[in-house]
Amino acid sequence: xxxxxxxxxxxxxxxxxxxxxxxxxxxxxxxxxxxxxxxxxxxxxxxxxxxxxxxxxxxxxxxxxxxxxxxxxxxxxxxxxxxxxxxxxxxxxxxxxxxxxxxxxxxxxxxxxx
Amino acid sequence: xxxxxxxxxxxxxxxxxxxxxxxxxxxxxxxxxxxxxxxxxxxxxxxxxxxxxxxxxxxxxxxxxxxxxxxxxxxxxxxxxxxxxxxxxxxxxxxxxxxxxxxxxxxxxxxxxx
Numbered sequence: 383x384x385x386x387x388x389x390x391x392x393x394x395x396x397x398x399x400x401x402x403x404x405x406x407x408x409x410x411x412x413x414x415x416x417x418x419x420x421x422x423x424x425x426x427x428x429x430x431x432x433x434x435x436x437x438x439x440x441x442x443x444x445x446x447x448x449x450x451x452x453x454x455x456x457x458x459x460x461x462x463x464x465x466x467x468x469x470x471x472x473x474x475x476x477x478x479x480x481x482x483x484x485x486x487x488x489x490x491x492x493x494x495x496x
Numbered sequence: 497x498x499x500x501x502x503x504x505x506x507x508x509x510x511x512x513x514x515x516x517x518x519x520x521x522x523x524x525x526x527x528x529x530x531x532x533x534x535x536x537x538x539x540x541x542x543x544x545x546x547x548x549x550x551x552x553x554x555x556x557x558x559x560x561x562x563x564x565x566x567x568x569x570x571x572x573x574x575x576x577x578x579x580x581x582x583x584x585x586x587x588x589x590x591x592x593x594x595x596x597x598x599x600x601x602x603x604x605x606x607x608x609x610x
Contacts, residue, residue: 415598424500424587424601425539470538483529483552484599488538 388471388490396495401458403490405471406451412474414447415484416456419468428456428469461494468492498522500602502588508608509578517573517605521590528571529599530563531587539587545571578609 388405395401405414413432417425431438431447431454438445444457458465468491472484501520509515521528530542541555545565556562560578565571575582585606589599 417601423585424603425589425599427598427600430598483541483544483555485541486531486539 388469388487390490391488392491392493394493394495395461397461397463399461399494401461401465401492401494403456403469403492405454405456405487407454407471407473408452409473409475410449414454414474415472416443416445416454417470417472417486419470419489425470458492461492463494463496466492466494500588500590500600502586502602502605504605505603506606506608508610510610511580512577514574514576515578515607517575517586517588517607519571519573519588519590519602521569521571521588522600523569525590525592525600526568527591527593527597528565529589529591530571530573531589532557532584533587533604534584542573542586575607578607580609583607583609 388403393401411433413430415430416428418428419425429438429440429443429445431445433449436447442459447454454471468489470486470489472486474484500522503518507515526547528545531539532542533539543556543563544552560576563571563573585604587601587604589601591597591599
């Protein structure tokens with residue numbers, strides 16, 4: 383069953399604009415990760431944020447985590463056409479409460495137009 | 497160094513036939529995961545191997561699905577008597593240790609059952 387749920391499901395922006403994607407989850411977590419997927423193939427890890435962290439940066443990426451709201455956001459600043467991909471959040475706890483695998487959301491499809 | 501590799505990259509089979517999908521994880525990674533992704537959907541966890549422990553098979557959708565990991569390295573996912581609903585991209589990932597470590601994904605195998 384699904385733990386993380388991203389919104390929006392799809393996002394279309396122009397190059398240079400910022401893109402914000404959100405992820406909500408149901409149970410307490412130790413950490414939350416964001417992954418990117420191009421063309422329906424392998425995923426690439428972007429960033430991991432721990433439950434005791436509120437914000438993390440990596441290049442043009444900014445991730446926030448609000449454990450009280452059980453939500454996270456991924457911000458991509460100054461977007462480029464090459465950022466076009468699907469973005470997934472993954473949490474380390476299943477909805478049943480067990481720790482045994484990453485649970486991925488359904489993803490946000492981002493399209494950046496030149 | 498070499499990443500996770502999967503073979504074949506594409507597989508077309510007829511309904512009722514058996515298929516084997518292979519995953520070569522990153523050397524030294526003790527954890528290995530199989531996921532399934534249907535078109536436009538998120539990742540569905542299938543099975544998780546961690547070292548010499550018994551695998552977590554809780555995500556396997558039916559007894560037609562099985563997986564092995566020989567010598568703590570290469571893994572094979574077998575689907576017997578394939579059905580059209582088995583058509584999907586099958587993704588393998590490995591991580592250094594714990595199940596919440598960063599996962600490194602292979603390029604996937606696109607399975608089409610006619």
